[in-house]
Amino acid sequence: MDILKYYLILILIEHYFTTSLEYIINKKVNFYIKYYKTNNTSKKKNVIIQLTRENDKEIKIVKYPNPILRKKCEEVVNFDENLKNTIRSMFNIMYENKGIGLSAPQVNISKRIIVWNALYEKRKAENERIFINPSIVEQSLIKTKAVEGCLSFPNIEGKIERPSIVSISYFDLNGNKHLKILKGIHSRIFQHEYDHLNGILFIDRMTQSEKKKIKAKLNQLIHEYKNIYSETPAI
Structure with a gap:
């Protein structure tokens, strides 16, 4: 028309x-x-x-222990308008929930897509980062600890140790391949979201003492999930 x-x-x-x-x-x-x-x-x-x-999915944050968070995501094949619309929707819901990073499985889409904006308050295109079909090529031996949160784990935080620097490859919206070295907070955000694409959650990287601190909150999320859904939670 x-x-x-x-x-x-x-x-x-x-x-x-x-x-x-x-x-x-x-x-x-x-x-x-x-x-x-x-x-x-x-x-x-x-x-x-x-x-x-008509066939668009409702985009919303998926919370732990939804099984999709434990699945390894599929690679993106079609770099088309649907992909661009999906990524725009991901940014929108990330901003709505006051997040700085988001992966596709967190909005019930099992695809290898990561978006972030480390400068959350400055919602400009030049601050937005998109990584499609990413992979970690190399990572530093030096590691650092920092407190992380996750939109799929509301009101839960914990100290996580990760490599300080990572070398990555990824594709942009047009299907062009890139290589990049990430440091500091950018390295941490990427690794957190990259884990999501492989069914790994930040609680998996916590020490037992850190996990013990949030046990009650995790149990509450599991209880809420069981009250809503019939499928078995992926803990």
């Missing part, structure tokens, strides 16, 4: 519809336009238009 037809539809919606409705605009690609009437005293109504694909 060309752009002119879309504009005509939007005009019709704004001027003639007064109740909530949903129309299928193009069955071939399963696009929907949703119109929501809002309470507004002005003559011109506030109109919110949302275009989505």
Whole structure:
């Protein structure tokens, strides 16, 4: 459907519809336009238009002990618009949850994708990092400890020891391969999210004494999961 037809539809919606409705605009690609009437005293109504694909998954944070967090993710094959949309959605939900890094399995997508923005408060494209089908080529013998948290483990933190420097390879949104050396917080964020792609969680890298401190909170997450889902939790 060309752009002119879309504009005509939007005009019709704004001027003639007064109740909530949903129309299928193009069955071939399963696009929907949703119109929501809002309470507004002005003559011109506030109109919110949302275009989505029928088969899009709802993007939300997956919490421990959901089994997907224990699965090894598949490589990305298609570098297309769907991939770009998925990554944009990942950034959005990461920001909504005040995170600085996120992996695809944390939003119920078993693909080898990592996004992050170490400068959380500066949500600009130049601060955003995307790693598709990443791998660790080499890592330093020198290790450092630091406190880590995870969006899949709300209100849980622990000290984790990791290599200080890693050399990595990855692909960008256009399918181009890159090599990069990461240090400091960038190295730590990458390793944390990279573990997710292999079904490894940050609690697996905690010492027994660190894990003991968070045992009650972990048990609470397991209890909450069992109350909601019938499938066996992956602890």
